[in-house]
Amino acid sequence: MTTQETIVSNLADVPRSNGGGVETFVLNVGPQHPATHGVLRVKMTMDGEYVLRAEPVCGYIHRMHEKMGENRTYAQFLPNTSRIDYLSAMTYTHAWAGVVERAAKIQPPPRAEYVRVITSELNRISSHLVWWGAFLLDLGGFTPLLYAFDDREMILDLLERITGARLTYCYYRIGGLYNDVDEEFIEGTRKFVHHMRPRLKMYRELVTENIIFRKRLIDIGPISQEMCRKYGATGPVIRGSGIPYDVRKAEPYSAYPEFDFEIPHFREGDSMARYLVRMEEMAQSLRIIEQALDKLPSGPVMAEKVPRVLKLPAGDYCYAVEAARGRFMVRIVSDNKEIAYRAKLRTPCLSNLSLFEEASQGMLLPDALALMGSLDLVIPDIDR
Amino acid sequence: MLKLLSTEPVRLLAFLVGIMAFVGLNAAYLVWVERKGAGRFQRRPGPTEVGYAGLLQPIADAIKLLSKQLIVPQGVDAALFRVAPLLMMAPALMSLAVIPFGPSLAARNINVGLLLIFALGSINVMAIMLGGWSSRNKYAIMSAARVVSQNVAYEIPTLLVVITMIMITGTMNLNEIVRQQAGAFWHWNVFRVWVNPLMPVTFLIFFICMLAETNRAPFDMAEAESELVAGAYTEYSSMGFGVFFMAEYANILLGCSLATVLFLGGWQSPFGILPGVLWFLIKMYFLVFAVVWVRWTFPRTQFYGLLNLSWKLLIPVSLFTLILSSAIMKLY
Numbered sequence: 212m213t214t215q216e217t218i219v220s221n222l223a224d225v226p227r228s229n230g231g232g233v234e235t236f237v238l239n240v241g242p243q244h245p246a247t248h249g250v251l252r253v254k255m256t257m258d259g260e261y262v263l264r265a266e267p268v269c270g271y272i273h274r275m276h277e278k279m280g281e282n283r284t285y286a287q288f289l290p291n292t293s294r295i296d297y298l299s300a301m302t303y304t305h306a307w308a309g310v311v312e313r314a315a316k317i318q319p320p321p322r323a324e325y326v327r328v329i330t331s332e333l334n335r336i337s338s339h340l341v342w343w344g345a346f347l348l349d350l351g352g353f354t355p356l357l358y359a360f361d362d363r364e365m366i367l368d369l370l371e372r373i374t375g376a377r378l379t380y381c382y383y384r385i386g387g388l389y390n391d392v393d394e395e396f397i398e399g400t401r402k403f404v405h406h407m408r409p410r411l412k413m414y415r416e417l418v419t420e421n422i423i424f425r426k427r428l429i430d431i432g433p434i435s436q437e438m439c440r441k442y443g444a445t446g447p448v449i450r451g452s453g454i455p456y457d458v459r460k461a462e463p464y465s466a467y468p469e470f471d472f473e474i475p476h477f478r479e480g481d482s483m484a485r486y487l488v489r490m491e492e493m494a495q496s497l498r499i500i501e502q503a504l505d506k507l508p509s510g511p512v513m514a515e516k517v518p519r520v521l522k523l524p525a526g527d528y529c530y531a532v533e534a535a536r537g538r539f540m541v542r543i544v545s546d547n548k549e550i551a552y553r554a555k556l557r558t559p560c561l562s563n564l565s566l567f568e569e570a571s572q573g574m575l576l577p578d579a580l581a582l583m584g585s586l587d588l589v590i591p592d593i594d595r
Numbered sequence: 596m597l598k599l600l601s602t603e604p605v606r607l608l609a610f611l612v613g614i615m616a617f618v619g620l621n622a623a624y625l626v627w628v629e630r631k632g633a634g635r636f637q638r639r640p641g642p643t644e645v646g647y648a649g650l651l652q653p654i655a656d657a658i659k660l661l662s663k664q665l666i667v668p669q670g671v672d673a674a675l676f677r678v679a680p681l682l683m684m685a686p687a688l689m690s691l692a693v694i695p696f697g698p699s700l701a702a703r704n705i706n707v708g709l710l711l712i713f714a715l716g717s718i719n720v721m722a723i724m725l726g727g728w729s730s731r732n733k734y735a736i737m738s739a740a741r742v743v744s745q746n747v748a749y750e751i752p753t754l755l756v757v758i759t760m761i762m763i764t765g766t767m768n769l770n771e772i773v774r775q776q777a778g779a780f781w782h783w784n785v786f787r788v789w790v791n792p793l794m795p796v797t798f799l800i801f802f803i804c805m806l807a808e809t810n811r812a813p814f815d816m817a818e819a820e821s822e823l824v825a826g827a828y829t830e831y832s833s834m835g836f837g838v839f840f841m842a843e844y845a846n847i848l849l850g851c852s853l854a855t856v857l858f859l860g861g862w863q864s865p866f867g868i869l870p871g872v873l874w875f876l877i878k879m880y881f882l883v884f885a886v887v888w889v890r891w892t893f894p895r896t897q898f899y900g901l902l903n904l905s906w907k908l909l910i911p912v913s914l915f916t917l918i919l920s921s922a923i924m925k926l927y
Contacts, residue, residue, distance in 0.1 A: 351895025
């Protein structure tokens, strides 16, 4: 079994009982490795199958998004945000549109806010579905990936109808939405909600209750609350460690205060807890979508009087959203120009990855990779 | 002319060609079955492009593999690197020589057939270990170490089950074992609960061990692609990989044949219709289908889970069945 020893900073301190300090080798997991789902490189100092130290090496897909945010107008940068975490593009554009609206004191109409909630939650489900399939792929199960993509296809079709894109949406605009949703979208979303609930039950029976699957996750890769705080982890990772922090409740934004939903959290802190959080979150997202569809107000979807040339008053502005992987925050420092003086993008995956080094110490390689899968990393989101 | 054909050397040659063709054809088309099966389980059509229903796909794959360069990386033990795939393939081919496909259809009907199969079967471990070790690749070496511990753990319950079978049947001649299961299906060893009430469990243990020994999911530690890239086969290209790949299917074929012979009555027909060979193939392919089914349903086990399963569950249970059946034999 794995041994969760105390943290060692020096290899010579690795206790002998762990078999450590005797003979080690460096194993490169990535930048091209099936388990890293992208160009993340993890330099693992191994003792046999035991991971003594796993050092993530970032930067292989650094694209200077923050700098790009500082040399183009606010509207021009909007599509960039959807490329940061491509699986959760809606929520990311939401944060950028949100911060500019907050600074320029633009109030999007209620219909726009509701549609933002619906599309963000649909996007969250599709993101979790990709994670679910890819995580099972990490654990050696192929079939769930195809099931997940089957369901995700329905979401993509719905979103494609109204946004024109299937992955990197740029649907939210500063002050509202690109265009209104129609009856077909609303009906299709209702149909999807009815379709998805039994599917989640099927997922539970097929995967969650599978004995091999449970044995690979339960009590594997525990992450303590202390560790979460230390590295600033957010999202399902801390909710799996028993901290019910969710930006949608903690710093309510958009139309979220108007809906009744729960923040699923589990105290165990192991890979299974993080898995269950995400599965439960999909059910909660369905709940939100259903309520939003029922209460969807009529009216315009774009605020009046959004200036063509947008100059934010000088100051320091923040806006955070709960993306599929955790808290995504945009900070803009403006000096009363058309272009931001400083654009800071606080992405959840970088913080979530940071705790991997500490959390994976002393684990067996397959368990460490299962832990990495349970963190749900999107590599461009780490490097930005 | 007829006299020449019936001589022993010619008969053996015919069997040699026959077995090689059988294994080659199966290795190619089991890949197709696997891909089609996986497609069905995953709600997609599987291969459809090359030939009708993708039936020419294995041939296209074979041509692709053959036309590629066999890269022997710098610094590897070139001889062992080249020998390893052959060591994996050859035992499976040789073992099929004693499998009785029909009442009189076995290349060699020898009295120690079962022993021969297990003696040759142990070479597989060596092959993967050599392949991994000689590759000079960290992933491959880790995989090689896993394979050894896995196979050591699973040989024991397999052999315990086989000893139980030998005790019950009193022979190591596979044809004789099949002959003892004559009659309707409840005469098959798997259903002979009056000989040993745990017979179905024994069959299950044998099947699980067979999956583990052929390195099939959920026990595919050696080729755990999400952890070790391609495990012991990481450095292999072209037909070096191709032979490993074919050998995997040849070993499945062998394992399923053996399970059919030992437990499912081999070529015995349950209804007295159709020739024996056909029944043998039906039972064997049913087991092959089960193997494919298992692979596309379960995630991979962690290897300590796998060792725990063997040492804490399979070995005690198979020891218990061994003692139980010897006690029953002593009493009656």
